[in-house]
Amino acid sequence: MKNSRFAFLQNLGSETSGLSVILIVVAVAFSFSSPKFLTMANLESMGFQMPLLGLLTLAMLAPIVSGGFNLAVVFTANMSGLTLAWILIQFGGPDAGIGAFILGCLAAMLVGLLAGAVIGVIIAYVGAHPILVSLAMMVFLQGLGEFLTRGGDISGFPDYMRVIGHGTLFYIPVPLILFGIVAVIWHILLKRTKHGFSVYMTGSNILAAEYAGLHTKRTLVLIYTLSGLLCSVAGILMAARFNSVRVGHGEALLLITVLACFLGGIDPFGGKGRVVPVIISLFILQILSSGLNLIGANQHLATAVWGLFLIAVMVMRSDLVRTFASYVRKT
Structure with a gap:
């Protein structure tokens, strides 16, 4: 029993x-600070707010x-959302049918695929730096x-889109369910597939990955x-949440x-x-x-606290702190 618990903790990882x-x-x-924090209304509100940031964070993770x-x-x-909005407007806006919505979603995903593919091709085959290429695409x-x-x-937009942005299923916000599904897929993709192995190898040492026979450019x-x-x-999701799209x-x-x-x-280098610790960090940021907000602090204070929080984490992960902790354990 103890061994199984120890193995479980090892699988979780220290992070x-x-x-x-x-x-x-x-x-x-x-x-304890606010009696409203654990209310259903607040928990539901957090469940609606976090998924958008979560999806964008997962999009940032693999690169x-x-x-x-x-x-x-x-x-x-935003450009994908604009594509969806434009197609819905062409089919009557609020009166657009499900078919128009499906067509708009497919077109939006095609725009996202193309934007990402262009960045990837230039990085892989031209050899330009990822920051510069993605910055150029952003501009x-x-x-x-x-x-x-x-x-x-x-x-x-049509009223049925509100289900995606504001609906619930068994009291669970639909955006949170969508994020959960994507997060599971992302975890499996990175940890259980050949592509995921290639991602980690490419990030560790791209030359070694090439010598090992991996197609790093395709990756x-x-x-x-x-x-x-x-x-x-x-x-x-953004279009469904805000019922509008803007650049x-x-x-x-x-x-x-x-x-x-x-x-x-x-690792910034x-x-x-892994996906799981990043998801936990998203919950921490959302709770902060x-x-x-519930205790009446200025909304901009949250951004400052997030920054201080990250600085503290970086300090805790520094080699100096690790060396000191190892010394304390030995003594």
Whole structure:
């Protein structure tokens, strides 16, 4: 029995275990600070808010694990949402049928796939730096979106889209269910498939991966293509949540996706990281945001706390702290 428990804790990993403790401590602290924290209304609100950030964070995760970056995640989502909105408007806007919605979703996902594939192809076959390529794509999508919308937003969608953005199933928010499904698929993709193995090997040492016979160029293209696809799903959810689409929606989420990845143990230099700790870090960030809001703190304080939180985590993971901890255990 003890051996099975020890094996279970080993499978969880120190990263997951540590973040789980932080999650519990933060949740308990806010439950005492505000009687509204553990109410169904607040929990449901968090369940609606987190999935959008979660999807964009998962879209950022694989590129970072591969040793790269995708700065275009937010604007890829926005452009995908604009594509869906444009098709719905062409078919009557609020009166558009399910067929138009399905067509719009397919077109939105195609836009996300293409944006990600272009980034991946340039990184893999031209050899340009991922930050520069994704930054260029971000600027291109932002400019194109501003040109097409004249800086405004598109609204007026069918009522059935509210189910995706605001509906519940057995009291569980539909966006949270969508995020859970995607997270499981992402975990399996990275940990149980050849593609996932190639992602980690590419991030650890791309030359060694090539010498080992892995098709690293194809892996890089697929990484960014799937990242773009996931951004399109986030764009569809964004349109359903806000009942409107604008190029600037969610701009502030870009840096938070990076924060969530690093807080979840993703190595900024690539080759290391898992989905589960990142999901726990997302819950921690959401609890901090909601908890601070409930106790009456300024909403901008949450961003400052997130930054301090990440600094603290980086310090705790530093070699100096690890060496000191090892010395204390030996003595």
